[in-house]
Amino acid sequence: MDIFFCLPILFGCDGKVKQEGDGTAYVCPRCHNASVVTCKSRKVFSVCFIPLIPMKAKHIYQCGICQWAVDQDSSYKPQRAGAPPGGGQMMGGGYPPQGQGGYGGGYPNK
Numbered sequence: 726m727d728i729f730f731c732l733p734i735l736f737g738c739d740g741k742v743k744q745e746g747d748g749t750a751y752v753c754p755r756c757h758n759a760s761v762v763t764c765k766s767r768k769v770f771s772v773c774f775i776p777l778i779p780m781k782a783k784h785i786y787q788c789g790i791c792q793w794a795v796d797q798d799s800s801y802k803p804q805r806a807g808a809p810p811g812g813g814q815m816m817g818g819g820y821p822p823q824g825q826g827g828y829g830g831g832y833p834n835k
């Protein structure tokens with residue numbers, strides 16, 4: 726009687742993408758959401774889901790919504806979110822002026 730084990734050996738490359746950077750968001754050219762962030766994509770050669778050989782890490786831009794991604798080494802760079810195209814400078818007075826009043830007079834001054 727032949728007894729043989731049929732072990733499915735699964736191997737391949739596990740791609741792990743980890744967000745990095747300061748959380749600066751970029752505008753996705755595909756879905757136009759400001760959900761592109763800088764990520765580190767690392768591929769690990771794994772056997773039976775056990776990561777064995779870490780491969781070279783790559784720095785990419787990746788959209789969290791439509792999974793669009795581009796290499797950070799490529800010449801294409803997504804546009805930074807929050808920067809108005811053509812405008813450059815933000816409108817003045819983004820913050821309310823501090824000084825008087827403070828929190829709306831929570832404490833009675835005597």
Ligand SMILES: [Zn+2]
Nearest residue numbers: 753756788791
């Ligand atoms: Zn997208």
